[in-house]
Amino acid sequence: MSGLVLGKLLAIIATVALGWLAGRLRWLGDAQADPARVLSNAAFSIFVPALLFRTTARVDLHALPTGILLAYFVPTLGLLLAVYGWQHRRQRQLGMVEPALPAVRAITVTYGNAVQMGIPMSAAMFGEAGLGIHLMLISVHGLMLLSLLTALVELDLARSKARQAQGLHLWQILRSTLRNTIIHPVVLPVLVGLAWNLAGLPLPDLVDEVLQLLGSAVVPLCLVLIGLSLAYYGFQGRARGALGLSLLKLFALPAVVLGVAHWGFGLAGLPLSVLVMMAALPVGSNALIFAQRYRTLPAEATAAIVFSTLGFVITAPLWLALLGWLGG
Numbered sequence: 001m002s003g004l005v006l007g008k009l010l011a012i013i014a015t016v017a018l019g020w021l022a023g024r025l026r027w028l029g030d031a032q033a034d035p036a037r038v039l040s041n042a043a044f045s046i047f048v049p050a051l052l053f054r055t056t057a058r059v060d061l062h063a064l065p066t067g068i069l070l071a072y073f074v075p076t077l078g079l080l081l082a083v084y085g086w087q088h089r090r091q092r093q094l095g096m097v098e099p100a101l102p103a104v105r106a107i108t109v110t111y112g113n114a115v116q117m118g119i120p121m122s123a124a125m126f127g128e129a130g131l132g133i134h135l136m137l138i139s140v141h142g143l144m145l146l147s148l149l150t151a152l153v154e155l156d157l158a159r160s161k162a163r164q165a166q167g168l169h170l171w172q173i174l175r176s177t178l179r180n181t182i183i184h185p186v187v188l189p190v191l192v193g194l195a196w197n198l199a200g201l202p203l204p205d206l207v208d209e210v211l212q213l214l215g216s217a218v219v220p221l222c223l224v225l226i227g228l229s230l231a232y233y234g235f236q237g238r239a240r241g242a243l244g245l246s247l248l249k250l251f252a253l254p255a256v257v258l259g260v261a262h263w264g265f266g267l268a269g270l271p272l273s274v275l276v277m278m279a280a281l282p283v284g285s286n287a288l289i290f291a292q293r294y295r296t297l298p299a300e301a302t303a304a305i306v307f308s309t310l311g312f313v314i315t316a317p318l319w320l321a322l323l324g325w326l327g328g
Contacts, residue, residue, distance in 0.1 A: 005316075008120040012223060012309065019227020028228070036228040040292035043221050048289065049189040051215030052142055056193030057203055059139040071261035072137055072275045073144050079256050080110045080145065083248070084152060099160040100294035103153035107290050108304050109248045111145050112281035114138050116219055117312070121281070125320070126274055133274040143194075146186045146286065153294060154181045222285030229288060229302040242303030246283065249308050250315045254280040262326070273323045280319045282308035 022028060028035035087102035112118065115138065122134035158177040181187055196203075203211070235242065257279040261267045267275065283305045291301040 005117070005121045005124050006313075008117060009309070009313065012116055015220060015223040016227040016230070016306070019224035020231045021227070022224070023228040023231025034232070036225060036232050036298075037292055039221060039225050039228065040289055043218060043225065044289050044293050045185050047214050047218045047221060048286075049185045050211045051218050052146075052186065053189035053193040053196075054203070054208065054211040054215055055139055056143060056190050057196040059197065061197060064136055064140070065133070067265060068133060068136070068267070068271055068275065069140065071265040071267050071271075072257060072278065073140075074264075075256040075260035076110055076253065076279065077144065077148065078260075079253055080106045080148070083109045097160065098296055099156040100153050100296040103149050103156065104287070104291045104294065104296045104301065105245060106152075107145065107149050108245045108283055108287040108301055110253060111141075111284045111286050111290075112249070112253075112278065113284040113305075113309070114141055114278060114281060116223070116285075117309075118278060118281050121277060121316075122274060125277065126270060130270055130274045133271055134278060137275070137278055142186075142286070143190050146290075147190055149290065150184055150186050151181050154184070157294075219285075222289065225292075226285060226288060226302055226305055229292075229298055230306070233299045233302065235303045236299035238297065238300035238303055239307075241297075242300045242307055245300070245304045246308040246311060249283050249304070250280060250311050254319055258322075268327060272326075273320075276319060276323060277316070280312070280316060282312045 023036070028039075084102045084106040087105050090096075091098065091101065114134075118134060118138070119131070122131045126134075154177055158174075158180070161176070182191065254276050258272070258276045261272055261275050283301075285305060288298060288301045288305060291298040
């Protein structure tokens, strides 16, 4: 692994450690004030929507490489739905009722740290050409995964609400699900951004500057949030589950992407390497924001981010070696 990637990894760990120190010393208040949830709500309601709208409004839709995007997102979404369905089945077997749990675990397994770790990794390993492919993947990464997961979790919450309120009519349930899915801090800015993009409207300079400033806060805010969550919540007995999710993220997702992209779509060389290493990235901080949003397994998501980030030091060279053997 290159010095650039290791340096970035150390910077991430140091920022998370600073957040943990702030939590341990109660710089942002005691546990009753729950500053981690306040920061999470700020990220989910202000900073992430700004980033999503600006990205979708500015992306060149005609320049997106359809074949490469399909080679990555078909296996990724397939694994997402597999984990989601598997967790639903386990809940039924165990008699559990946690509507958001399947979606939270699905995002933990499939949503990688594509910005903080992914960009320097692609730049160091694959140069400008590889970085270009990686940035194309990032441009629709959140749109694809977060939008689908939001629809799934809101549907599960509506089903749970319907079971608790048996007098609720089907139309009321569907209307509530549709409203909560569209009027949502993730989906709405994506839809508005796409509409803006398709209309061919430029972003005014002032608006673009404001959105850029807000979006740039997502990365440091999320890293501090991971540290705060560690300090306030710990692992809460979720280390075993987090370890399993981390292994799926570091091994299962890149293996599925490699198989589908190489033998299904015929990719090789640089495009294949970029896709596989994108899939091999550790769990992204959006998994924690998603867990905080739906008050489900924040400790497990935090632990998975920490475990997978540390494990990436070992697994990344293994995937690079395998790609080299395949001629990537």
